Amino acid sequence: MSNTKYRVGIIGCGSIANAHARGYQGVDEVEMVAIADPVDVSLNDFGDRYDIEKRYHDAREMLDNENLDIVSVATWHKLHSPMTIAACARKPKAVLCEKPMATDLNECDEMLISARRNDVKVAIAHQRRFNSAWTDARNLIADGAIGQPTQIVCRGGQGLLNDCSHLFDMMRYVLSDPNAEWVIGNVERKTERYERETPIEDRSAGIIGFENGCIGMLLQEIAGPNYQGGIIYGSDGIIDLTEGRARLLNNKSTDWEERPSDGKDQQVAQASELVEWIEGKTEHRGDAENGRAAVEIIMAIYESARMHEVVQMPVRTLCSPLELMIDNDDLPVERPGRYDIRAFLLRGESMRPE
Ligand SMILES: NC(=O)c1ccc[n+]([C@@H]2O[C@H](COP(=O)([O-])OP(=O)(O)OC[C@H]3O[C@@H](n4cnc5c(N)ncnc54)[C@H](O)[C@@H]3O)[C@@H](O)[C@H]2O)c1
Numbered sequence: 001m002s003n004t005k006y007r008v009g010i011i012g013c014g015s016i017a018n019a020h021a022r023g024y025q026g027v028d029e030v031e032m033v034a035i036a037d038p039v040d041v042s043l044n045d046f047g048d049r050y051d052i053e054k055r056y057h058d059a060r061e062m063l064d065n066e067n068l069d070i071v072s073v074a075t076w077h078k079l080h081s082p083m084t085i086a087a088c089a090r091k092p093k094a095v096l097c098e099k100p101m102a103t104d105l106n107e108c109d110e111m112l113i114s115a116r117r118n119d120v121k122v123a124i125a126h127q128r129r130f131n132s133a134w135t136d137a138r139n140l141i142a143d144g145a146i147g148q149p150t151q152i153v154c155r156g157g158q159g160l161l162n163d164c165s166h167l168f169d170m171m172r173y174v175l176s177d178p179n180a181e182w183v184i185g186n187v188e189r190k191t192e193r194y195e196r197e198t199p200i201e202d203r204s205a206g207i208i209g210f211e212n213g214c215i216g217m218l219l220q221e222i223a224g225p226n227y228q229g230g231i232i233y234g235s236d237g238i239i240d241l242t243e244g245r246a247r248l249l250n251n252k253s254t255d256w257e258e259r260p261s262d263g264k265d266q267q268v269a270q271a272s273e274l275v276e277w278i279e280g281k282t283e284h285r286g287d288a289e290n291g292r293a294a295v296e297i298i299m300a301i302y303e304s305a306r307m308h309e310v311v312q313m314p315v316r317t318l319c320s321p322l323e324l325m326i327d328n329d330d331l332p333v334e335r336p337g338r339y340d341i342r343a344f345l346l347r348g349e350s351m352r353p354e
Helices: 015-025 040-050 059-065 077-089 105-118 132-142 163-174 266-278 288-307 321-327
Strands: 006-011 030-036 054-056 070-073 094-097 121-124 149-156 180-188 191-195 203-210 215-220 230-234 237-241 246-250 335-340
Touching (some): 006 015, 006 059, 006 077, 015 030, 030 040, 030 059, 040 054, 054 059, 059 077, 077 094, 077 105, 094 266, 121 288, 132 237, 149 163, 163 203, 163 215, 163 230, 163 237, 163 288, 203 288, 288 321
Parallel strands (some): 006 030, 006 070, 030 054, 070 094, 094 121, 191 335
Antiparallel strands (some): 149 230, 180 203, 203 215, 230 237
C-alpha cells in the first residue's frame, strides 16, 4: 500500500479489545482511529489508554462515519453475528471477530453470506493459530514426526463455546484442518449456567472423528487440569502441547525434546496476517470458515446429546441444540438461580453492557 495506513475501528472496548490493540500496535500498516462501546467507563478507559480520539456509544454510527478498512468485533458472543454483519454492510476490507464465531450455525452462515455479498474478508480470532508451539506441532505432524496421528485428548472448562472453542480449533489446526466426519457427546446442565449471557452446560464430553482417521476427545469440567493444549498421540510418537510449549517424544528420541519457541506475539502475528490477506499476499489462517468449523463441532456435541445419536456431519440443525433442549425442558434445572460465570466482566453502574 501507499503511505496511508489502514484505518481500524474496534467495537467493544473490554478485556480482549486490549489484545486486539496490542496486535494492531505491532503492525506498521495500521492505525487505530475509532472505538465504540455504550459503557462510558469502558469507552473512555480504552480511548485514553491507546490515545484514540474518535469515541462512539453506537457502533453503527462509528461504522457510518469513519470509513474504516478494518473492524474488530470484541463484544460478547451474541453480538458477534449482528456486529459483523453491520460492519460488512459498510464494506471495510476486513473484519476480525472474536471467538466463538457465533452461538449457532445459522448466525455463522449469515456472517459468511454477509462477508461474501459485500466482498469483505472475515477472520475469527482463534489467535492461538499464531502461537509458536501450536504451529510447531502442526508442522511436526505434517512432517510425519509422530507418524499417523491417532488421538488428541484435551481438558477444558467454562463451557464448550468459550475456552473449548479454541481447543476444537486447535485439534483441526494441528492436523492441518481436516473436516470432522462424526461426533458423539453428552451434556449435563442442572444449574442455570451462563457464560457472557450465553447458556452453557455444567459439564460435557465430546468425541470427534476426523476425516484423516484421528479421534479428538474433549472433557469439559469433568477431569482437570483444564488448559489450552492437549496430548497428541500418533503411531510413532507423542506431542505434549500447552499454550507455552510443545514437547516431542518419538521413535527417534530417548527422552522428551523441548521444542524452541519463535518468541513472536500471537496477536501481532494475527493482525499482520490480516494486512497480508487484505493485500492478497496470503490466506488468513483464522478465515471464518475455520471459525465456523469449531462452532459446528460444538453444535454437533449438543445435537448428539439432544438426539441420542452419533451425529454425521454436517450438522443440519441450525439453531443451538443446547438452547433447544433448555427451551423444551429436556434439561430440567435442579438447582435454580441464573448465574453468569463472567458476571465479573460487567461494567458501569447498571452492570449491564447494553
Ligand atoms: N481470543 C481469546 O482468547 C479471547 C479471550 C477473552 C475473550 N474473548 C472473547 O471476546 C469477547 C469479549 O469478551 P471480553 O472478555 O472482552 O468481554 P468484556 O465484557 O471485557 O468486553 C466486552 C465489551 O463490549 C461492550 N459492549 C456491549 N455491548 C456493546 C455494543 N452494542 N456495542 C459495542 N460494545 C458493546 C461492553 O460494554 C464491554 O466493554 C467474547 O466473545 C469472548 O469470548 C476471546
